[in-house]
Amino acid sequence: MAISEGYPPPNQRGLTRRGTSITRVSPRTREARAPIFPPPGVPARAFFGSRAAYAPPSRGRAASFRNFSFGVSLCIGVFLFTLNNGAVALGRGSQGPSFRTEPPRVVHFTNSTGAIVDCLAEGTPTPAITWTNQEGRVVEQVPGLREALVNGSLYFPPFPASQYNQQVHSITYMCRATSPAGTLLALPTQVREEVGNCCPNFFAD
Structure with a gap:
């Protein structure tokens, strides 16, 4: 099973070769450069497996906090929407x-x-x-x-x-x-x- 050029092996995660030197590439840049579909001659299984191997790491606490804030905002929005509809229904039926x-x-x-x-x-x-x-x-x-x-x-x-x-x-x-x-x-x-x-x-x- 071969991986197309441009996808370094797992022991060089985060690195890319340019000539004879090795340069570190940020996960965001590597993710942006990665093609969506497999290159010609590369099996889909090997292609998607390589993308999974080089998936960017999670953002940790920052990502968790953003998810928590989004969840709280969504709950508040649903509560206010339900409360407003209930008040309108009470006004119509009273x-x-x-x-x-x-x-x-x-x-x-x-x-x-x-x-x-x-x-x-x-x-x-x-x-x-x-x-x-x-x-x-x-x-x-x-x-x-x-x-x-x-x-x-x-x-x-x-x-x-x-x-x-x-x-x-x-x-x-x-x-x-x-x-x-x-x-x-x-x-x-x-x-x-x-x-x-x-x-x-x-x-x-």
Whole structure:
């Protein structure tokens, strides 16, 4: 098996003969000078084997760092592309909240009957219902007097006359529907709970 002139044997890697002198050639220059196809009369197997024998050495840490940087940049690009598409998809599929059942403007009831004030909203994603007072503060549960139901309604159970609470039974409430697509406020609801003869001053009108 013969190798064409211009391809030194393995024991002279990196060297080339010019007349009677031997000159060192850089791997990059040798790679650039090497032909892509085998010269006439040289078997392909021998040609490609010789090219493999004289392949330039790896760049070591510099090449590894470049590959790592490229991989990190590619991952960041894919992440940003996916995040942007997800935001666009959310924007296209979202719908702001709207009231399916809005609470009435005024609610009258007695301590013996109690009452349920409905506030139902819909949208994409499904909005959350909260109740606030006239100052905008979220109202809390008061066991036995005021409860917020799972469906968003406000429940005033029947109670003894001695447990009447003006801050619960005679104030203005507001229903609020909130979702990532927006917030919607209902008109104020005035609650008036009448308790026998315990509190005549509150119902003189």
